[in-house]
Structures are given as structure tokens and as C-alpha cells.
Amino acid sequence: MKKELSKLIAKAPQGPGVYKFLDKEKKIIYVGKAKSLRKRLQSYVRPSTKLGVKTEKMLETAESVEWTETNSEVEALILEDNLVKNLQPKYNILLKDDKNFQYIKVTVQKDYPEVLSVRRIEKDGAKYFGPKTNGTDAQRLLESVKRIFKLCSVRNITLDPKGTPLPGAKVAVRVGGVAAKRPCLDYHIKRCVGPCAGLVTPEEYRQQIDRAVEFLSGKYEAAIISLKKQMAEFAAEKKFERAAAIRDQIHAIERSAEKQLITDTDLPDRDVIAYAEDLAKNYFVVFQIRGGKLIGQEKFISEGGEAPAEVMEAFLREYYGMAADIPKEIIISIDVEEKKLIEEYIAAQTDHKVTLVHPQAGQKDRLVELALKNARGFALQSRTSWESQEKKAENALAELQKYLSLKEPPKRIECYDISHLGGTETVGSMVVFIKGEAKPADYRQFRLRSTLNKNDDYKSLEEVMTRRLNYLPDELPDGYKIRKAKKNEFKFIADTIENGPVNNEELDYKQFYLLGKGKKIAGFGRVRALTDSVHDITSLWVDPKERGKRLEYHLMKKLIESSKQKRLYLNCHRKLLDYYLQFGYEQIAAPPKPILDKVTRAGKRGRDISDIIYLAYQKKKKDFSFESRPDLIVIDGGKGQLGAAHDVLSSKGLNIPMISLAKQNEEVFVPGKSEPINLPKNSEAGYLLQRIRDEAHRFAIEFNRSSREKKMVKSGLDLIHGIGPKAKKKLLAHFGSVHRIREASQVELEQVIGEALALKIKENL
Numbered sequence: 094m095k096k097e098l099s100k101l102i103a104k105a106p107q108g109p110g111v112y113k114f115l116d117k118e119k120k121i122i123y124v125g126k127a128k129s130l131r132k133r134l135q136s137y138v139r140p141s142t143k144l145g146v147k148t149e150k151m152l153e154t155a156e157s158v159e160w161t162e163t164n165s166e167v168e169a170l171i172l173e174d175n176l177v178k179n180l181q182p183k184y185n186i187l188l189k190d191d192k193n194f195q196y197i198k199v200t201v202q203k204d205y206p207e208v209l210s211v212r213r214i215e216k217d218g219a220k221y222f223g224p225k226t227n228g229t230d231a232q233r234l235l236e237s238v239k240r241i242f243k244l245c246s247v248r249n250i251t252l253d254p255k256g257t258p259l260p261g262a263k264v265a266v267r268v269g270g271v272a273a274k275r276p277c278l279d280y281h282i283k284r285c286v287g288p289c290a291g292l293v294t295p296e297e298y299r300q301q302i303d304r305a306v307e308f309l310s311g312k313y314e315a316a317i318i319s320l321k322k323q324m325a326e327f328a329a330e331k332k333f334e335r336a337a338a339i340r341d342q343i344h345a346i347e348r349s350a351e352k353q354l355i356t357d358t359d360l361p362d363r364d365v366i367a368y369a370e371d372l373a374k375n376y377f378v379v380f381q382i383r384g385g386k387l388i389g390q391e392k393f394i395s396e397g398g399e400a401p402a403e404v405m406e407a408f409l410r411e412y413y414g415m416a417a418d419i420p421k422e423i424i425i426s427i428d429v430e431e432k433k434l435i436e437e438y439i440a441a442q443t444d445h446k447v448t449l450v451h452p453q454a455g456q457k458d459r460l461v462e463l464a465l466k467n468a469r470g471f472a473l474q475s476r477t478s479w480e481s482q483e484k485k486a487e488n489a490l491a492e493l494q495k496y497l498s499l500k501e502p503p504k505r506i507e508c509y510d511i512s513h514l515g516g517t518e519t520v521g522s523m524v525v526f527i528k529g530e531a532k533p534a535d536y537r538q539f540r541l542r543s544t545l546n547k548n549d550d551y552k553s554l555e556e557v558m559t560r561r562l563n564y565l566p567d568e569l570p571d572g573y574k575i576r577k578a579k580k581n582e583f584k585f586i587a588d589t590i591e592n593g594p595v596n597n598e599e600l601d602y603k604q605f606y607l608l609g610k611g612k613k614i615a616g617f618g619r620v621r622a623l624t625d626s627v628h629d630i631t632s633l634w635v636d637p638k639e640r641g642k643r644l645e646y647h648l649m650k651k652l653i654e655s656s657k658q659k660r661l662y663l664n665c666h667r668k669l670l671d672y673y674l675q676f677g678y679e680q681i682a683a684p685p686k687p688i689l690d691k692v693t694r695a696g697k698r699g700r701d702i703s704d705i706i707y708l709a710y711q712k713k714k715k716d717f718s719f720e721s722r723p724d725l726i727v728i729d730g731g732k733g734q735l736g737a738a739h740d741v742l743s744s745k746g747l748n749i750p751m752i753s754l755a756k757q758n759e760e761v762f763v764p765g766k767s768e769p770i771n772l773p774k775n776s777e778a779g780y781l782l783q784r785i786r787d788e789a790h791r792f793a794i795e796f797n798r799s800s801r802e803k804k805m806v807k808s809g810l811d812l813i814h815g816i817g818p819k820a821k822k823k824l825l826a827h828f829g830s831v832h833r834i835r836e837a838s839q840v841e842l843e844q845v846i847g848e849a850l851a852l853k854i855k856e857n858l
Contacts, residue, residue, distance in 0.1 A: 486529025
């Protein structure tokens, strides 16, 4: 434990709160809660405390600790939960793949409710069922509910009190804000009862929705009794077709009910949660028991933590922070230390009291054993799959190390590709693989500036590599330093600036940063405040004898970092445009008035301003992907593309292994060699490189396509008279893309924007 950290911990307060450990870059690496902050933090320092491996690694990385006091333990728990979800600290126990969880949503608050799958719960009055970890199961359940209860697939059906019902309809309705034209296809094939044309009233349709909700809640008997009663009523009224349709629904529900694993009418609604640990990973199984039946089984994985009680507590907080259906009783295989506190937290997510039970014997214990058996099986199954994938990745990386003569297996591999359509909409892609597995969160895209409307892959690669490598921290050449200018250096600065000394009011030595070696000044520049909000970088100079050492790059970077402004301006001659574009500047057509006034004054002093262009630099948030150093860079292309990219790498003085993969014969080229290296065909290393290259190509094409579609929206829909921003937004929200709008039928378009505009689109798009 570092002395500075121990001193900070000694100052912690006695009350409840949340504490955060931070690394040397001030990034939060662990968040915890405590009944007493001082006691909890001191437990990390106390020699007698036995710490887990993960905690010891965290403390080795930690450089400081911060805390937030709260009024109660419950407040601390809620704050901790929010911070962990938002910050995703490295050493906290986190569920994996939460973005893949799905819910079944029933919009019971609408005139004609819809049943659909979503990935987020919103406070909109709808009923939610989930989360479901298997997307296929969620979609299958959704389709079953729609088929069994004959629910309509058409979205946004609302009553139209002022409208006129269609012939044979009971009420007038609108679909997506447009008066209904005809029943949907599902109605014609007898898969729905026609709410999209007003053939049923909201009250009649609500009966079907209520039974669907009961079904999703696991209450099959109630749904069957209700359906049998309605079937008898239709039969008495001699509506035999309707009665037969309901009979089929009953049979479908009974088949679903037969698949249940547990059947005991005495069992109340409850969840059973069991957890098994294997190879530093935690495997959870959740049994959802409703109405005496096991209606669902969900599985989750999190990274290995410390004590089992801590792992279970973290899971309970995270799972019930997102669960749509929380029962009154939760049975757990591992007891937690702060049971009352967790019960209060879970109860706060619903409208009833919640009890946590850790059984020791009896029926509840048998349920736990069954869930635990499933959790262990899940762990074993995952371990087999995980070991297989991990082994393949390890072999591939070991082979790459061997064939490319690398010092170590390349942990982080970055691959770059360029995509364009005849030189238009040129974009670049960067994909990242960590330990042989894709890491989409680290992917990045580049909209190119230097090759706008040009078909030049080499120059495009130069821009992409320059912009990417600019993020990597690099050092000044030996002996060079950047510092603030001193008063006695004012005359040198003034004499060096073009046209000699300028007005002293305009030139303040305190604004300047100097770059030099010993007493020799090799370059300088400044950030000048023209107004409170408009700052520009100006007076840049590097000694011609010192050029070629990237000194101006280091000076520019320092000037950008020194300014508190989020946006900086610069003006230069057009011949330098490409140079500054590579720094991340963008050309602007209408600079602020103070910039224009400054250039006008320079013109009056005799400077040539006929070919001046204006640029702006927008500061961006810290990008941890860009600031991570790759162990291997892969270029999609042949020797030419590799040469262009490697020139950028060399110009920056970076020593990072780089190769290219030519698509035609899957040849691997390395810088300085005309012949490809001998990489055996069908090797794990070859498969990995091809997978990475294909992913970069897919990502680039996807970005190029989306860019072109946006352009098509502008040049296509915008040229159709009568299609304004609102209509365009409706169309894109409904169909998702211009291509789907073009392919849509006249009827489909009419349901979104009406007959007249739909006709215009079919004629003009």
C-alpha cells in the first residue's frame, strides 16, 4: 500500500458513503460502499486483513482514493449502483453483455396496445417482462404470444373520434397519424382481428391483451378459463368460426404449459438464484417461478470477484436494478452480509416488500440445489467453449509472434481499411482485436478531409494513420524542451516574426511558448485571445535548420493543450492546408469576425492575404482507444498501401510492427521486403489476420453506406416538393433507411405520410 494512499484513508469520515479508487491517470478503477467509510477503507490497509487476488491487483494500480458521504446506507448503495453502471470500473464485479438483454413490452397505456421486444425499460406506463438473455428465445416468445392471441403487428393504432369508420368497421382509427385505409395482411390470413381497420373496439381488443399479459406472467390457467368462457359464448351465438379460432388458441397455450419444468400450485411467485464460480468467472442461473410454474430460466456471467457473499450482493443489485418483474420472495444460494439493506434496495425498485431467503433445508433448499446444478452445468459448458476459443486465439497470437519475429504475442491488434464509391464519400475504419477477440467498443471511423472527392487510397491511408497516431504520446528529441518565454527573449521573437517587430500591444511575450535545446531557440508559437471566446494559434515559427524533427508538431500539441478554449482557430496559406488537416483541423468557410479583422490588419501591413484559408480545431474528449498503443498494425492492401502507412509511422519516430494483408492471394507483406513472408496456409495466424481484415472491411463499407444514405436523403427526399423535415423524420423513423423507403409499397407509404405525399415519393424517388 502506497504511503500517500494510507494518509488519505486516515482522513476518511466515519459515516456512510461511497469510495472510489483512482489510478495514476485519475481514472476510477473501483467503486465501493461502506457503512463507515473510515473503517471500510482502513480494512484495505490493515496488515491482518486477507485480501483477494483481484483486490491486491487493484491496490497495486490505485494511486489515490476519493469518497462521497451520504445520509444513509441505502443512499450509499443506490449511489454505488449508479456509479458502477455508468463508469464500468475495471475491478468491480460487472455482468457481461448487458446490452444484449431483451424485454417483452406491452403498451397497455394505449388505445390498441402493442406487444414488442425492447432493450431498455422506460417509465412510460407499459408493462415489461424480462430481462431475457437469449434474443432468439425472446423473439420466439413474442411471435408465440402474437400468434396465440391473434395480436396485430401494425404499430401506432389510435382511435379517431372525429373520423368515419371503414365499411363494416366498428370504430374509426388512425394508423401512424393517418386515417386507416384497409385491414393489414395478418387480418386477411386470419392472424389478427383487424384493429388496424377498426374492426374491433379497444375494449374487445383489451380482452386479448389481458390474456396475453397473463400468459407472459405465467398465469396459464386464468388465460385458458377466460378463453373457454369466450369460446362457449361464441358457440351459443352460432359464431362457430370465432369459437374454433379460440379453441386453437387454448390448444397452443396448453402445449406451452406442458413444457414447464416445475409444477406445484402451492408454490408462490418467487425467483431462485444460484451461483457457481469457475476459472475466475461467476455463473448465475435465475429460476423465475410464477403461479407455481417455472416460466423462465435466465443465465448471466460476470468477472470473478472476491468472497461469494460479495459476488451475490453485486449480482442482486445489478439484476434487480434492471428487472421488469420482481417477486416478493427471492431465494439465494449464498447468504449476503447486509440482507436488510439489499432488501430495501430491491423493494425500492418495485411497489411491494421483498424478502431474501437463504434456505438450509426443505422445499426451498431443493429448489436452490436444482438451480445450483444448472449453474454448475452452465459453468462447465461455458468453460469448454471458452477454453476452445481462448486456445485458438493463443495459438494464433503465438504463431504471429513467430512468423513476424515479434518480441511478444501481439495483445492489441489494430486494422485499417479505406472505403469509397468512385472517390466519393471516402471513409476510413479502425477495428481492434484484444487477445484475438474483437473489441467493438474500441472501433473508430474516419470521415476523410484531405481526399474529398478524390480516388487516392494512399493519401487516404496517410491521413487516417496520421490522425490516429497523433493520439499516441511521444517525446521530444533528446535535449529539447518546451517552456514559457522569458522577458529577455522578447526581442528575438519580435525580430523573427515576419515583417519585423510589431506593435507591442499586439505582441506579449507572456503568450509565447518556446521550444529549444539549451540556450538555443528552435521554435515558438502562441495562443492569442482576440476576444473572450475567440482564441487563435499564431506566430508559429521553427528554425529552418531544425526542421524534419517534428518540432512543430510538438509545439502545436503544447499550444492546443495550454488553451482552456474548446475551439481554436488558425489561418494559413492554402499550400499548408493538407499539413494542418492532419493535425485534426477542419477548414471553415465563415470564420468569426475577430479572425477576419486580424487578417485584414495583416493585409494593411503589406502581408499577402490573397490565398489565406481559415481552419478550426475542436477539442475532443479523452479517447482511451486512440491513446492505447497497438502491438501490431494491419493494413488492408498490398505493398503500396503498406508503404504509405509505414511512411507516416516512420515520420513520427514510432517503432510499432506493421504489416499488410493483400486480398487476392492473402499475402502478408512487411516493410522493406518486396516478397511476402512465408505464412503457412490454413494456419491459425492466417485465419486471425483474415478475420481482422474482413471485420475492418465490413466496418468501412458499413460507414460508407451510411454516409451515402445520408447524402441520398439530402439529394433525394429533399428534392421532392412537399416532403419537409417532419415528413422525412417520420419516413426514416418508420422504414429505417432511404433504400427501404424506395422499396416500400404505395400502401405502406400512405400509412405513414398519407396518399398525396406517398404518390410523390413513388414518382420521384
